[in-house]
Structure formats: C-alpha cells, structure tokens
Amino acid sequence: MSERKRKKRISIDKETEIFIQSNLGGSFFWEDVHKTTFIKFEERGDEETVTFGELRTMLSQLRPYFTDMRLIISDVLDENVSIMDVATALHIEKTYEDYFEYIEDVDLDSVDNSTTVASSDFEYFIKESDIEDYKKALKSSIKNPIIENSVDIYRKDRSLDGEKMDLISRIIDDKEDLFWNDVKASQEG
Numbered sequence: 001m002s003e004r005k006r007k008k009r010i011s012i013d014k015e016t017e018i019f020i021q022s023n024l025g026g027s028f029f030w031e032d033v034h035k036t037t038f039i040k041f042e043e044r045g046d047e048e049t050v051t052f053g054e055l056r057t058m059l060s061q062l063r064p065y066f067t068d069m070r071l072i073i074s075d076v077l078d079e080n081v082s083i084m085d086v087a088t089a090l091h092i093e094k095t096y097e098d099y100f101e102y103i104e105d106v107d108l109d110s111v112d113n114s115t116t117v118a119s120s121d122f123e124y125f126i127k128e129s130d131i132e133d134y135k136k137a138l139k140s141s142i143k144n145p146i147i148e149n150s151v152d153i154y155r156k157d158r159s160l161d162g163e164k165m166d167l168i169s170r171i172i173d174d175k176e177d178l179f180w181n182d183v184k185a186s187q188e189g
Contacts, residue, residue: 010085014053017077018086021047023119023145024070025152032057044152045119047074052086059090067095069145075116082113095141102137122149131163138167147171 022028022041031038037054050058055073058066065071073086073096087096099117100106103125125137126149137146147168154160 009088010081012052012081012086012089013078014051014056016052016081017049018052018055018073019047019049019075019077020055020058021045021072021074021117021119022070023072023122023149025148028071030058030062032061049077052089055086056090059092063092066090067092067141069095069099069122069142070148072117072119074118076113079113082111083115083117084108084111098137098140098142102133102140102142105133119149122146123153126150126153126160126164131161131167134164135167138171143171 020039022044024041024044027043028041029039032054037050037057039048039050039058041048058071062071066073073083076083076086084093084096084100087093096117097108100108100111103121122145126134126146129137134146137143150160150164150168154165
C-alpha cells in the first residue's frame, strides 16, 4: 500500500444513519441489551439501517463480525461522512483499507462519501481476480471473508477456480473435513 497521510478522525453524530449489510452465508440475529434495537438478516446481502450510536453498541458486542467483514458498513446517509470516516471512528479502519486495496483496487484518497461497499463485491473479486491478486488478499486482514465467500461459491455452483480452492484448502488444512475431501476429489477428476 502506498504511503499516505493519516486521516484525521471526524466527529460523527450518534443519530447519523448507516447501512449495514450481511456478508454471512446464513441467517443472523442481534438484539441490544435494552431490547430497543434488533437486526435480522436471512442471507448474504440483506441490509438494515442503524444509527451511529447503535452501531457503536453493536461493535462493542460484535467486534469480530465487523473486523472480519461478516457484517459490513455498506453506506452512510450523511453527505459529510464516508465509510472510511465511520471505520476510523470505530477503530476498524485497517479492515476497510484492505477491502478498498484488494477488493475494489482503489486508492484510499478516492474513497469519499459517495463510495459504498457490498457483499457482492467479494463474489466478483473471488471469481474475477487473477491468482496473484487472490494470494495477496489472502494475506490481508480480509482473509476470512474471502475464504468464507469462496467456500460458499464453491458449494453453490462449483464455479470457483481450482487453483483458488487449493490455496484455501492449504490455509485451512482440515484433512478430516468431508467438504475438503469433496473439493479435492472434484479437482482430480
């Protein structure tokens, strides 16, 4: 990644509306402890609107879901606030820096308040990237969602490049897993 100046944190109003999107292969449910906010996703790509205050509460309980991009900050409904501003305020900017570098292949300076993120971008990257870009992305902080999405793509329609599945199976290296045995058998013949 190129050298760049560290972006100054901006103050984000707790009522700023933010879209979050599921990047999970299955359903997901979350309710805050006060039972005032709940999120329900049935499948990858489902989206809900929360306030920045609610998002901070979610993050305090579900940080790994956001740092692994299982839950994605997909858009901000404030023309003065970008996704990177929100990620920086929540201290998860490395995840989004890697997303924009590897999945979108854009310079962070070009990310503005009109830039959005979508779970479908992972599928496009996984299917269309060359093997070298795929390998680089698997060494970044977004490795887990790439692996999970790749496995889901393979399970759904077996349309994933065999070389990419081989890379993933070496990373996971679970010889007893019937799924990986199936993947290897299908690659052999």
